[in-house]
Amino acid sequence: MLCPLCNGLQQLNERCPLCGHELEDEGRTSDWSGPYAPYTPDAVPLESGLSSSEAVCTHIAYCASCDYWCELSIATEATFR
Numbered sequence: 001m002l003c004p005l006c007n008g009l010q011q012l013n014e015r016c017p018l019c020g021h022e023l024e025d026e027g028r029t030s031d032w033s034g035p036y037a038p039y040t041p042d043a044v045p046l047e048s049g050l051s052s053s054e055a056v057c058t059h060i061a062y063c064a065s066c067d068y069w070c071e072l073s074i075a076t077e078a079t080f081r
């Protein structure tokens, strides 16, 4: 499956639920498994309406305005067909 964000085909188009600032894509959650990852599982994932982990690429999103971290489920190309 092809994630449009991972492949640079699409910009992250989500806004911070707290302040409305544009969220920055910080990469896939699988890339944040190291001991220095600032992300903690305590953050509440955004509901995107996508439930299947097979069809999404989970990214970490960061709001530079209010220092908010969250997970975003990005639909992969397979779901567009």
Ligand SMILES: [Zn+2]
Pocket (backbone or CB within 6 Å): 003, 004, 005, 006, 007, 028, 057, 058, 059, 074
């Ligand atoms: Zn991705």
Ligand SMILES: [Zn+2]
Pocket (backbone or CB within 6 Å): 016, 017, 018, 019, 020, 021, 063, 064, 065, 066, 067, 068
């Ligand atoms: Zn914010």
